[in-house]
Structures are given as C-alpha cells and as structure tokens.
Amino acid sequence: QQPGYKIQVVQRHKSSLMVEDADNEILLEADKKMMGEEEFRKLLDLVWFSGETFSQLYTTAKFKDWIDKARIRKTFYGDNPKTIGEIFDHVKYCQYYYLSRMKIMEEVEGNLMTIREFCLEKLEALYHKHDNSLIFEVDNELWTLMKVLRRFIWHDRIHGKAMTRILEKQRQLGIIDEYNDPFHFLEATSYNNG
Numbered sequence: 001q002q003p004g005y006k007i008q009v010v011q012r013h014k015s016s017l018m019v020e021d022a023d024n025e026i027l028l029e030a031d032k033k034m035m036g037e038e039e040f041r042k043l044l045d046l047v048w049f050s051g052e053t054f055s056q057l058y059t060t061a062k063f064k065d066w067i068d069k070a071r072i073r074k075t076f077y078g079d080n081p082k083t084i085g086e087i088f089d090h091v092k093y094c095q096y097y098y099l100s101r102m103k104i105m106e107e108v109e110g111n112l113m114t115i116r117e118f119c120l121e122k123l124e125a126l127y128h129k130h131d132n133s134l135i136f137e138v139d140n141e142l143w144t145l146m147k148v149l150r151r152f153i154w155h156d157r158i159h160g161k162a163m164t165r166i167l168e169k170q171r172q173l174g175i176i177d178e179y180n181d182p183f184h185f186l187e188a189t190s191y192n193n194g
Helices: 037-060 084-100 112-130 145-172 185-193
Strands: 136-138 141-143
Touching: 037 084, 037 112, 037 145, 084 112, 084 145, 112 145, 141 145, 145 185
Parallel strands: none
Antiparallel strands: 136 141
C-alpha cells in the first residue's frame, strides 16, 4: 500500500553543521508564521505524545547499557552516545537546551516526562503572551516557538531511531529475541526496502 503523503522541498539551506551530529541552524519560513490556538494545541499534543513514545521505547529495552561500538566517535559536542541509556539521558537533558533557546533558563528535577511537562508549560505561557511572533537569536542561530516545538519532535525521532537500530543489532546478535518499536521505524524501513 502506498503511503498517503508526498514529499515536497519547501526551502533549501547550506548548513555548516553535520546533520547527523546536531540540529541545523536553519529557521524555516514556516517556523515564523503565526499559529492559531488549534494549531498550537495540536503541536503541543504531538510533542507530548512523542515524549511518551520515546519513554516507552526506552522503558521496554532490556539491555540499556549495551555498547554499540559502531557509535563510538567524537562529535562537536563531545562523545556520541553509544548505549540506549546514554541516548535517553541525552534526550532527557537536551529538553533544557530547547527551553534555553527561548531564553528560559529554569530547570526542574524529574524523569523525562516531568521535564517535558515543565518545558511545555513554559512554552505555552510564552505562546499566550506572544503567539509565535518573537524571534530569538541565540549563538548565531534564530529560533521561534514553532521551531522549538518542531525540534522536540525531531530530536525524539532521530534518537528514537538510533535506539531502535541498537535494539535491532541486539536482536540480530541473539542478545534479545524481540523488541518494542513504538515509532514504527522497522515498518518504515521494511516498506522502503520492499
């Protein structure tokens, strides 16, 4: 069955970053548009659901400290996470990084979803005060509220896919019999390869 979507290039940008190592510095034109309440709520719900799905992937993994030697390398921000546990911690604490792009420097203790809830409450307050009208410049990069929300989802997905690749390696090596794939990455790979 064919997927019910088409891919369309809406903007091109030459990046100074390796896209496999980090977010890209681009501010899409779509990231600057005004957001109605319904669109904002849908995006907020998607960021929450994405966090829950990422947590589920982590929680159901059996060998969280198994090292994937192929992932051992340096990036511009330090060592690349090489275990499911390291990837999860990276995503958990990176939520504060995304909050800091909106010049919000507060933190709260807790698990990934406690931090996610805190971040979304702060971003919701910002939305009610300014909609998506503010553009922040942080470290020579432009950010809007919409870009931050989009990045939460993107970050969950790229690292969720990395976790799934580790789980698939564990399965192929006979370390585990099966694993949970709540993002359905394996299905997407099977479709693309079939």
